[in-house]
Amino acid sequence: MSPExxxxxxxxxxQNLKEILYGMASHDMSRYAIRTRASxxxxxxxxxxxxxIGIPILPPYYSLRLLPYVVxxxxxxxxxxxREKDVSDAxx
Amino acid sequence: MSLxxxxxxxxxxxxxxxxxxxxxxxxxxxxxxxxxxASQGKKVLVFSVDPQASLSDIFQxxxxxxxxxxxxxxxxxxxxxxxxxxxxxxxxIRQKILDMYGFDEVPEEIEQxxxxxxAEPAMEESAIFDAVVDIVVGGNYDYYIYDLVPLGHAxxxxxxxxxxxxxxxxxxxxxxxxxEYEEMVSRLKREKETEEDQILTELLYIRQRxxxxxxxxxxxxxxSFFFVVIPEEMILLDTQKAAGLFAKFDVPISGYVVNRVVPxxxxxxDIPPYLRNRIEMQDKYVKQIDEMLGSQVVSSVPELERDxxxxxxxxxxxxxxxxK
Numbered sequence: 001m002s003p004e005x006x007x008x009x010x011x012x013x014x015q016n017l018k019e020i021l022y023g024m025a026s027h028d029m030s031r032y033a034i035r036t037r038a039s040x041x042x043x044x045x046x047x048x049x050x051x052x053i054g055i056p057i058l059p060p061y062y063s064l065r066l067l068p069y070v071v072x073x074x075x076x077x078x079x080x081x082x083r084e085k086d087v088s089d090a091x092x
Numbered sequence: 093m094s095l096x097x098x099x100x101x102x103x104x105x106x107x108x109x110x111x112x113x114x115x116x117x118x119x120x121x122x123x124x125x126x127x128x129x130a131s132q133g134k135k136v137l138v139f140s141v142d143p144q145a146s147l148s149d150i151f152q153x154x155x156x157x158x159x160x161x162x163x164x165x166x167x168x169x170x171x172x173x174x175x176x177x178x179x180x181x182x183x184x185i186r187q188k189i190l191d192m193y194g195f196d197e198v199p200e201e202i203e204q205x206x207x208x209x210x211a212e213p214a215m216e217e218s219a220i221f222d223a224v225v226d227i228v229v230g231g232n233y234d235y236y237i238y239d240l241v242p243l244g245h246a247x248x249x250x251x252x253x254x255x256x257x258x259x260x261x262x263x264x265x266x267x268x269x270x271x272e273y274e275e276m277v278s279r280l281k282r283e284k285e286t287e288e289d290q291i292l293t294e295l296l297y298i299r300q301r302x303x304x305x306x307x308x309x310x311x312x313x314x315x316s317f318f319f320v321v322i323p324e325e326m327i328l329l330d331t332q333k334a335a336g337l338f339a340k341f342d343v344p345i346s347g348y349v350v351n352r353v354v355p356x357x358x359x360x361x362d363i364p365p366y367l368r369n370r371i372e373m374q375d376k377y378v379k380q381i382d383e384m385l386g387s388q389v390v391s392s393v394p395e396l397e398r399d400x401x402x403x404x405x406x407x408x409x410x411x412x413x414x415x416k
Contacts, residue, residue: 022281030280037273044266044291047259051212052205060209061218062256062298064181068188069291071202078201
């Protein structure tokens with residue numbers, strides 16, 4: 001077997017192993033980190049664009065500069081902040 | 093110390109401002125100072141952000157919203173149209189949203205927010221000071237004479253700038269924390285690089301703009317702030333209060349200019365009691381000004397025989413203020 005043929009096989013075994021390890025060890029951690037990151041994103045939008053849901057925050061001249069960057073998040077942010085909370089929130 | 097000496101001794105003070113209650117002669121003194129400096133061979137821009145600006149009236153030329161307009165050799169005047177500035181700014185934001193996401197039109201809720209935001213009262217102050225930063229960082233002139241809107245605006249903006257600065261510091265910190273989480277995820281997933289956080293870049297830009305605009309008002313090296321007063325009780329009380337507030341915000345007050353003093357020589361003439369009473373009343377307050385401010389009074393300008401409009405009258409006034 002030439003080294004060129006062995007390589008892809010080795011690579012895919014290694015790749016699979018890496019993914020299994022990632023799944024076992026750090027997937028949860030990164031999921032948690034992403035969730036925290038998302039909560040912070042929403043907090044960030046709240047303190048910059050609070051006026052949008054009727055919470056007066058600060059003079060909006062410079063907030064407008066930030067608006068373009070958060071456009072895609074606005075609707076999920078509103079949904080999250082304005083939805084009703086129940087017991088199941090604590091579970092997930 | 094006279095006004096002329098102050099300018100001669102401090103050539104580094106390039107931002108000149110006249111402040112005081114409405115209608116006391118801020119615009120007139122701004123124009124006359126600009127005229128004098130220009131005639132000394134300095135390149136001067138006198139500008140105003142007041143929506144009811146009167147530079148147009150004093151120079152007898154319509155300059156509102158037209159950018160810097162040349163009045164005479166070395167002298168330019170500009171009146172900023174805040175509404176127009178806000179509209180352009182909004183369009184810039186809209187365009188950015190369209191470009192970033194390839195939308196045909198701005199989503200409705202976003203559009204509503206943009207419109208609602210500009211209806212807020214503080215929008216105008218911020219827009220005004222942002223426009224001023226644009227003018228001043230241009231740095232094309234030797235002197236910038238800022239015909240201030242009445243005191244409230246400037247004070248309001250200064251206090252706002254402080255709050256804004258703290259606010260920006262907080263959210264920059266939040267943003268940096270968010271960044272850490274993002275990096276952690278990339279490390280865990282073994283991705284190479286996280287994208288640059290454009291919001292963080294934008295926040296730093298905003299902070300720099302706010303600091304630039306408040307430092308124009310508070311820079312002790314480069315700024316001279318003159319209060320305009322007239323010898324009347326209410327004005328004096330008000331000015332004292334304002335001066336206290338300005339000192340709190342570190343605005344460097346270079347002196348006071350007394351305006352509208354009815355010439356005392358008239359007392360020797362046969363004048364009606366009405367005028368005599370006014371002169372006597374003013375006498376009392378002129379003394380009070382003297383006790384209160386003493387050497388801080390840099391110039392005293394009499395009530396002129398007619399209003400100051402047009403270059404010949406401005407020249408005459410400049411002669412009185414600075415000495416021929």
